[in-house]
Amino acid sequence: xxxxxxxxxxxxxxxxxxxxxxxxxxxxxxxxxxxxxxxxxxxxxxxxxxxxxxxxxxxxxxxxxxxxxxxxxxxxxxxxxxxxxxxxxxxxxxxxxxxxxxxxxxxxxxxxxxxxxxxxxxxxxxxxxxxxxxxxxxxxxxxxxxxxxxxxxxxxxxxxxxxxxxxxxxxxxxxxxxxxxxxxxxxxxxxxxxxxxxxxxxxxxxxxxxxxxxxxxxxxxxxxxxxxxxxxxxxxxxxxxxxxxxxxxxxxxxxxxxxxxxxxxxxxxxxxxxxxxxxxxxxxxxxxxxxxxxxxxxxxxxxxxxxxxxxxxxxxxxxxxxxxxxxxxxxxxxxxxxx
Amino acid sequence: xxxxxxxxxxxxxxxxxxxxxxxxxxxxxxxxxxxxxxxxxxxxxxxxxxxxxxxxxxxxxxxxxxxxxxxxxxxxxxxxxxxxxxxxxxxxxxxxxxxxxxxxxxxxxxxxxxxxxxxxxxxxxxxxxxx
Numbered sequence: 001x002x003x004x005x006x007x008x009x010x011x012x013x014x015x016x017x018x019x020x021x022x023x024x025x026x027x028x029x030x031x032x033x034x035x036x037x038x039x040x041x042x043x044x045x046x047x048x049x050x051x052x053x054x055x056x057x058x059x060x061x062x063x064x065x066x067x068x069x070x071x072x073x074x075x076x077x078x079x080x081x082x083x084x085x086x087x088x089x090x091x092x093x094x095x096x097x098x099x100x101x102x103x104x105x106x107x108x109x110x111x112x113x114x115x116x117x118x119x120x121x122x123x124x125x126x127x128x129x130x131x132x133x134x135x136x137x138x139x140x141x142x143x144x145x146x147x148x149x150x151x152x153x154x155x156x157x158x159x160x161x162x163x164x165x166x167x168x169x170x171x172x173x174x175x176x177x178x179x180x181x182x183x184x185x186x187x188x189x190x191x192x193x194x195x196x197x198x199x200x201x202x203x204x205x206x207x208x209x210x211x212x213x214x215x216x217x218x219x220x221x222x223x224x225x226x227x228x229x230x231x232x233x234x235x236x237x238x239x240x241x242x243x244x245x246x247x248x249x250x251x252x253x254x255x256x257x258x259x260x261x262x263x264x265x266x267x268x269x270x271x272x273x274x275x276x277x278x279x280x281x282x283x284x285x286x287x288x289x290x291x292x293x294x295x296x297x298x299x300x301x302x303x304x305x306x307x308x309x310x311x312x313x314x315x316x317x318x319x320x321x322x323x324x325x326x327x328x329x330x331x332x333x334x335x336x337x338x339x
Numbered sequence: 340x341x342x343x344x345x346x347x348x349x350x351x352x353x354x355x356x357x358x359x360x361x362x363x364x365x366x367x368x369x370x371x372x373x374x375x376x377x378x379x380x381x382x383x384x385x386x387x388x389x390x391x392x393x394x395x396x397x398x399x400x401x402x403x404x405x406x407x408x409x410x411x412x413x414x415x416x417x418x419x420x421x422x423x424x425x426x427x428x429x430x431x432x433x434x435x436x437x438x439x440x441x442x443x444x445x446x447x448x449x450x451x452x453x454x455x456x457x458x459x460x461x462x463x464x465x466x467x468x469x470x
Binding site: 016057116117123125152245246261263283297300303 | 382388
């Protein structure tokens, strides 16, 4: 075999969320059929945080997803899988060498990267967003084969480009972070993992004693949203509103800030354990997601006419408050379910 | 989700890729569909690019008028702020701000220029002028 050419037989499936998609694909490589919503739910992908004093791309930071690498780490922990995560390489050369060694051993390796310099990425998404995840599964000379779950087909990147995206700067800089699975036991205890995953998500969305995270953060943002037109003027308020919607709909999501994926996870686990209560929460989550989608439609109409909003901002704020209450009901109900 | 790309985007290269998205219908089923982004999603993405492009043209006019150095233009073009630029180039933030003055920029050493050029992924000759 030509030593310079390595191509691991890795199945690429498109997904809504980059990290849970990568996790699900990696599990699939080791022979476990874990769907994307399942990986997302067990790994606590669902999250909300609003940090008005930190600006990303000239607007307040709003995140609908957990910190980078949480999904992979938690789903590996809860399912009892032997996985390695290397948080940081000081030297780009060392990071690339570690990747090459893994590929020679035949291990597909996940990496955290920044979006701005990803050459194959759709040009409209090339902004500075450092929490993207890709999996490298092959190498030919200087060219690396990449599976990016946002794209329909596998892609390629050159050595220089890969170094550049792995060492993107800014908030949540990847610093060459990489992760892979060493081995998976034959039988996975999915039930206890689902239980742990749900209780952790409920904790993160309702019980963290900090007002900018979870449901409380959502309410805080709804309150701020009403003030934006007076405080910043219509032009800026519309840009900020656009930021909420962009984070909600476009940055690697399956729509509505991952609420659809989470609802799908609840439905799948409800069917797996034959639990009618879980199915009921899944229905509630689906309705919440549809409400989010409606919020996007109305908000986007506001963004179109920047200086002359068609819908009132206070109405949008009230709508967000309503969504927060709906979500809170779901988490409260989930908290009471005993699996 | 739309079947065909629609003309909200001003740049022709935008909106060519199909993505996977989930939806929930009244009968209680979650569905996966692969398709192009709908109109509301395009509106908000285009809004962001409008904002960035405004900043870029503003910076370009300033450079051509001789008020700031080309570094300011390339900074806007790469959508970074002074802090990220100082991290990318490995030059302290105060020096970066100092280099925004055209007079200072014109006497910079090649070594410093190379740092900026590699941060912006261009050559030194390209850095010296605004296209």
